[in-house]
Amino acid sequence: MLNGSIRFNLLLALPALILTILLVVFTASLSSSFLSSANLANLTNRVLPLGMVALGEAIVLMAGRIDLSVGTIMSLATAIMALTVSSIGWLAIPLAMLAGVGAGLFTAAGVILLRINPLVMSLATAAIVKGVTLLLLPKPGGQVSYDFYALLFEGESPLGVPLLIVILVYGAFILLAGWTRFGRSIYAAGSDPRAAFAHGVSSARVDLQVYALSGALAALAGVFLSIRILSGDPLIGDAYTLDAVSAAILGGIALKGGRGNLIGVLLAVISLVLINNTFNLLQLDTNLQAIAKGLIFVAALVFFMRGKAGDAD
């Protein structure tokens, strides 16, 4: 089953697995309340939005690109939900996702047509999306009906609905990345665009696809977030951009593209949520958390770059 490059990519997820296990053991030993069902439910509720946005980011990184607009797309989605759920009901969800796809395609257009560096282009998209969001919803507010909350967080399911969604979505994308021609074209474009072109892979097409997916998944993350807070918040997504890139890198996705496995990303998401949880359980200053996150990001970058020193360009 695991004959091909998947085998090599799974190895890259190993550090995230070890980190997750260590963190679970560490946190459980620190505080007896860690294993309480309330805390576990709280954990899965946090894994859901970060998991979605990190998934999209990871796919973009696999193609050798980056998307720094995902946090603002999340905020935009919460605003769209808060403003339209009362009038159009569940249709607000596809509407928010469509907006996310639009933002993604905008970034892709700049990268493909104007040949703007992806990092810079997605930063520009982020500024525009943020502006649009603040025009729509200048301050936190609006309302997302409690019905959605009940369905998502109080639904009948042995694992809890959020965890079920995470498992299904990640399962689908793991198959997509590793076992389809589409997934292979993403790895190929990220690995060596020139060689990929010789195999008939158009990197422009891959760019369009991955940025659209990233926008859609970031919007979905925003949808879940708005359901949890029962409203919209024009700035709530800002912190998620770094977390999403962090989770992807920590999960073993190569910053230069072509390598990594999404299982690693999910494990890295769980690790980041656990670190967050530990800070809360220990009642540490939230500003320390931001510092810690930045340091973890740098550590992850250094760790994986060292691991690949042999074939660094």
Added chain:
Amino acid sequence: MTTALDNRSVPVLEASGISRAFGQNRVLRDVSFSIGRNEILALVGENGAGKSTLMNIISGGLPQDEGRLSLDGAEYAPASPLEAMRRGVAIAHQETAIIPDLTVAENIFFGREPRGPLGLIRQQALHRSCAGLLDDLGFSVSPKRLGSDLSAAELQMVEIARAMSLEPRVLVLDEPTASLSSKAAETVVDLMQRLKARGTSIVFISHRLGEIMDAADRAIVLKDGALTLDAAAGEFSRDDLIQAMVGRKLSNIFPERPSSFEDTAPAIRLQDAGNAELPPVSLSVRKGEVLGVAGLEGQGQHELAAALSGARPFRSGTVEIDGKPTNLSSVARAIALGVASIPDDRKRDGLALTLPVRTNMSLFAIGRESAFGLLPLATEKRFTEEARDRFAIKAASLEQPVGELSGGNQQKVVFARWLAHTPKILVLAEPTKGVDIETKSEIYRLVSELTGKGVAVILISSDLLELIGLSDRIVTVYERRISAEIARADFSEEHIMRCATRHADEPAEVVHA
């Protein structure tokens, strides 16, 4: 030869009157040839003669401006490599298009993977059928290895396997043996013979005259885009090939130079100089002498050039310039000591492609001609105009971006920059890669002019004719060590190749043909 004659009557692929230009540059002029069934056709020509362009046209990578192609008598005008493949013409590229992060099997069957339910790729079946294919072709590469793990020879094998997996009727091989050792090259030649026996027609580009004499049923030679020879095996000799490639006797493009350096002092001497990438090397070059460095790709010659230029300095051993111990610890220091290095990748290391010719040429003059770090415009103008005339640079104006010039003219700009002030030591890496024959002979003349002034030249080249024509002495490198030193009297392509493909202490192989 009767079979070959019979085969001529049923050409598989026929090209007539093919022409192609890139802008002003006419790359192919009215080229006609045909390939018979079960025939191995060798395509020979110097760098820049139009070989790759011709092969690209045949395999659907480029359209021709004029002329027509036919396949089995039917019109053949492939719009893309994919369409060419469908019609049964596959190409294995020289710069192998292997995706580094995918396995051999995933690379070979990319886009044609066996799929099961839900369109999911069947990894097991993919790797099994790849193993079958590689077995069948007699390749000993595991289908499970990553592209980034493969050696140059293995990459070439995988590239050929990829083309063969399409079961083509015409297989085009673009310099399949260029980066291979002689042993690995023999495997590829064997493979061509086996494929031929199975009914595949093969066109291969090669610079190795030995293997052409061995394997080809027919050879065609391109020179400056025109066909200069088309002959069946047995009807041409090595000399005929060289004559047709170069178009004149060797002595005519290589200037006459004095050949005795007995009483001249060494300009540069390395004694066990090395660094992390380069095992200790010892050599010396006298004033006015040209030392050729021959070797297959990646045998350490580029590390040597980088060390001499100061970009990747020597860390051990000694360096003497004009008999005085010194060091080349940085690029700035190497330049100050009079060591000029012209890199082989002018696009990456030598030129700012988007800047005008003027700026590119005067880059190096800054600091020498400048007053208080400023370069007066008038000085720059005088300097660049003189250089343009001296090096016969063809540009619309000095304000034209360098990237728009032809390869030959770009190379002349590099030379103009470095040779504005005569250096003591000139390190040339592949100085004529991708330039036309006219520029080539101008570059050769320039080298001769410089040696006349006492400049010591280290010439690193993969072009054996160039090394033979220009060098006073040749050292061969193999696996990052000097494997032999050859005096001018013993120069021959075969001898150099032999030395370049074995260690110094290895006995010479028995060479056939």
